[in-house]
Amino acid sequence: MSNIRLGIVGLGKIARDQHLGAIAATDGIELTAVASRNAQLDGVHCFRDIADMLASGVELDAVSLCTPPQGRFAQARAAIEAGKHLMLEKPPGATLSEVFALERLAREKGVSLYATWHSRAAAAVEPVRDMLAKRTIRSVAVSWKEDVRHWHPGQAWIWEPGGLGVFDPGINALSIVTRIMPDSFHLTAADLSFPANRAAPIAANLAFETAGGVPVTAEFDWRQTGPQTWDIRIETDEGLIVMTHGGSRLIVDGTAQIVEEDHEYRRLYERFVEIVPASAIDADLSPLVHVADAFMLGRRLTVEAFED
Known part of the structure; x- marks a missing residue:
């Protein structure tokens, strides 16, 4: 299987500190595009938001959301409806009900949903x-x-x-x-x-x-x-x-x-590479339930x- 072509949404502190290096170090996945209101990254396609990224014609297989949980549901829904496998930074959403809705939608669309817990x-x-x-x-x-x-x-x-x-x-x-x-x-x-x-x-x-x-x-x-x-x-x-x-x-x-030393995010992307071919769901919400x-x-x- 060829590399998973990934688009990141949100190029803030967590994306720069953890996601970019982990993606570069993981076989089977490559960063193709970035959507961010305030930042750009050399060597990849850059867009202002996820809507522009998905409408651009740039070929993507998956999206990783590194944005704050508030407002993330609309971004996640857009990615799933566009047929993209989806990885969510923790917490997976601002509410439990919205993540349950995303899981149902992912199953309907036949794409992976990975609600990550890096720790x-x-x-x-x-x-x-x-x-x-x-x-x-x-x-x-x-x-x-x-x-x-x-x-x-x-x-x-x-x-x-x-x-x-x-x-x-x-x-x-x-x-x-x-x-x-x-x-x-x-x-x-x-x-x-x-x-x-x-x-x-x-x-x-x-x-x-x-x-x-x-x-x-x-x-x-x-x-x-x-x-x-x-x-x-x-x-x-x-x-x-x-x-x-x-x-x-x-x-x-x-x-x-x-x-x-810290290798958590690399392990997350290795797991994402595993589940994407099967369009599998990995979304344990028990930590968010306790919160x-x-x-x-x-x-x-x-x-x-x-x-x-």
Whole structure:
């Protein structure tokens, strides 16, 4: 099969930091076009928006959406209706219902839909999933704390409804936990801290419980400066498992077992290359379900105003 001819929509920070290099390093796919209101890229066809890209006559097999979740549904629908396989940056949409609609449309049109969770592609995730299938879990504690000014400078959309606030990084942790846990879990309580001048939370404390009664806690905070924290600590009867650095490193009973640099996005594009020939659907929405539950069940706390 010839290379998948890909068009990217949205040439912002995440596309430049992660997608472009991953595409270049992945066999079976090539970047053919870019649609962006404010940026261009040498060596490929450039358009202002997805409508111009799809109407241009440039031959494309697939589209990767790297735009904010608000407003993404119309872009995704346009790509699917044009018969293009579709890859979605996380979160896959601003609402659950719109992603369900996209999945139905993709099935009707016979194209792939890939709702990506890049943190699930971290090196320690699958090994820990295999370990937990054979161990008795006592508790899970997530600590996901980072500096929003470093990772999302000037990105006003992230503080608006649908932008998720601290759940933009927090959903990465939830994507890992929903993958590694052998049992389902549900939210029992949540405190969400909203800056007085923002429509999305800057911090969250969450309490979950598995169907078997195992406690799962998560602390998300966007106010941490200095070293950043992306850790998951799992207490089991057979010993302690700790995932750090967003899941790229693994420590079991105090011994380091995996230490790997970031190859998450390359693994995502390798997966996309796998599913496109079969027009397959890969769209697990469980991380977004937990975020939606947090907004439904969470107690709103007002904290000091945030200025970028």
